[in-house]
Amino acid sequence: MDTHSIGILKLFLFKMVVLVLCLASTASAANLPPSTTSLEVASDIRVQCNNDEIVVSITTKSGRFNGMVYPRGLSKNSTCMGEWIHKKSPIEYTLPLRGCNTMSTDLDDGGIEYYNTIVVQPHLKLVTNQGRGFHIRCRYNTRNNxxxxxxxxxxxxxxxxxxxxxxxxxxxxxxxxxxxxxxxxxxxxxxxxxxxxxxxxxxxxxxxxxxxxxxxxxxxxxxxxxxxxxxxxxxxxxxxxxxxxxxxxxxxxxxxxxxxxxxxxxxxxxxxxxxxxxxxxxxxxxxxxxxxxxxxxxxxxxxxxxxxxxxxxxxxxxxxxxxxEANDSAKTEEDSVFSEKTSDSICISQKSFAIGICIAGLILMLCVVAAILCLLAKRRKKTTSHSSGSIYSGPYTNTAYSHTS
Missing domain, CATH: 2.60.40.4100 (Zona pellucida, ZP-C domain)
Structure with missing residues (x-):
């Protein structure tokens, strides 16, 4: 095996060590205790339908909430956004039936249904991936005329x-x-x-x-x-x-x-x-x-x-x-914290995605090593076949033994 092949194998071994360290760090991060913010993510939502408003009761895992709640698309409008600073849960958020993006649709049985989508964000200033979106619905038996x-x-x-x-x-x-x-x-x-x-x-x-x-x-x-x-x-x-x-x-x-x-x-x-x-x-x-x-x-x-x-x-x-607006895209600024799962969508957690990337890299490197070994084996076989042949092989002849009559 020549010097170049040895260098390639050393580089491969170094990458394998880095990959093992990556997997170890991912596993240790998965075993870390949950952060304070993750404990303040909404875990239970209850809805009370009143004559002119919808009251949403929000409970967190930690028993307290430090963040904001707003209808999707109205994070910049303070009139519809509620803020709580280290409040004991459950907290109550009120939605008007005719405002703050609450819409209605008539039902076939003569009733009416009001609906809205709210975002529960466990941070007072930032929109993070800890936020969760909830689709709120209230059904009334008769029209509210x-x-x-x-x-x-x-x-x-x-x-x-x-x-x-x-x-x-x-x-x-x-x-x-x-x-x-x-x-x-x-x-x-x-x-x-x-x-x-x-x-x-x-x-x-x-x-x-x-x-x-x-x-x-x-x-x-x-x-x-x-x-x-x-x-x-x-x-x-x-x-x-x-x-x-x-x-x-x-x-x-x-x-x-x-x-x-x-x-x-x-x-x-x-x-x-x-x-x-x-x-x-x-x-x-x-x-x-x-x-x-x-x-x-x-x-x-x-x-x-x-x-x-x-x-x-x-x-x-x-x-x-x-x-x-005519040039608005289908996504809004809150799509990062709210998504609706459909039959064609695939949801993968960050941990699973990282492990999948590491495994894919490992498989790719194994394929590269296998290809290198195949090339080295072919070169070695070719060298052996050349050394066992005649030194006078080819179209050349030895003119020293030639004679004429």
């Missing part, structure tokens, strides 16, 4: 007894992507995407609707923008136009393009739905927002309702969605 009047004060003079005893119909608001007939509810869209806001009243023969006083909020309590005024006229037609109504006056819809506030992706819409009686043709009265020349008409005092007469009941309806 609010009637602004204490009772139904519709003027029922001349109405029959059946009309007077008609129950309050249910009302809902949904926002669809594009054509509402496709029933594709908008949950996560981009700025400029076509949307359709649909307000629906339960099917019955007594009441119709007029949609007024619509606005959009940021869900953080920082800003809002009025879209439809008290008369049902748009405040800015370029943002949202007038509602159009179905023939039976139980459905109203308006098409618009997705928009958002510059500092958050969540937008919440709220409208007042005023009930009207089909029997007295009050549902056929539509608002007049522009004159014949196309100019906006100033708001006028209403003459339909005189002092002392009843005013229609008003139902507040809500809906919300996420609107992202």
């Amino acid at each position: 609010t009637v602004t009047n204490d009772s139904l004060k519709v003027d029922l003079q001349g109405a029959d007894r059946l009309t007077a005893l008609a129950p309050m119909p249910g009302c809902s608001m949904r926002i669809f992507s594009g054509d509402p007939t496709k029933k594709e509810v908008a949950e996560n869209v981009k700025i400029g995407d076509p949307l359709t806001l649909v307000v629906t009243l339960d099917e019955q023969d007594t009441y119709g609707i007029h949609v007024t006083d619509c606005l959009v909020r940021d869900g953080l309590g920082w800003g809002e923008q009025k879209l439809i005024n008290d008369d049902g006229c748009p405040t800015d037609p370029e943002i949202m136009g007038m509602f159009r109504y179905s023939e039976d006056k139980t459905k109203a819809y308006v098409e618009f393009q997705a928009h958002k506030f510059p500092y958050t992706a969540s937008v919440y819409y709220q409208c007042n739905v005023k009930l009207c009686l089909k029997a007295d043709k009050s549902c056929d009265v539509e608002p007049t927002c522009w004159n014949s020349s196309g100019n906006r008409i100033r708001r006028q005092a209403r003459s339909q309702t005189t002092e002392g007469e009843g005013t229609p009941a008003t139902i507040n309806v809500y809906s919300g969605l996420y609107v992202n």
Whole structure:
């Protein structure tokens, strides 16, 4: 074996020693006691569903918590972020139903489900891999619509007894992507995407609707923008136009393009739905927002309702969605601390990954050594075969014994 081959084997032995030390250090690190931060990671989550909020109770392994809790995507907004300094667990974090990225979806059984994703981060300043994400859901049996009047004060003079005893119909608001007939509810869209806001009243023969006083909020309590005024006229037609109504006056819809506030992706819409009686043709009265020349008409005092007469009941309806910038990627800044496991994903711990890398390196080096040994064996065999042959092999001849006749 020549000097070059010996040097290669020495280098291989040195790498083997380094690999053994790497495996030993990895195993010893795995046996170290858990750090204080790891003991403060959330170990148990309990949810309490209230009328206007969701209360999340968080328990840690150490019995105390030093860190922050916030909805995913709102780590920079202090209005929705809670901070605790060495507090005894369990701690309680409150989420509003109509704010802080809490969204809702209507269920097939007539109920409604509110959902949000919160991040529990056991550090007051930094986002680390110790943080955990939790998907919070609260299901309610009935829609949480609010009637602004204490009772139904519709003027029922001349109405029959059946009309007077008609129950309050249910009302809902949904926002669809594009054509509402496709029933594709908008949950996560981009700025400029076509949307359709649909307000629906339960099917019955007594009441119709007029949609007024619509606005959009940021869900953080920082800003809002009025879209439809008290008369049902748009405040800015370029943002949202007038509602159009179905023939039976139980459905109203308006098409618009997705928009958002510059500092958050969540937008919440709220409208007042005023009930009207089909029997007295009050549902056929539509608002007049522009004159014949196309100019906006100033708001006028209403003459339909005189002092002392009843005013229609008003139902507040809500809906919300996420609107992202056109160049936003699918991942957010909190994806490092929250991930949803799917059937195609593979989860590997850091310890297993390090051991796997060491084993792969060991196998690779064994393959290299095997290849070197094969090359050395071939060279040795070739040298032996040359030394056993004749010194006069080849096309040359010995001219010393040649003669001519």
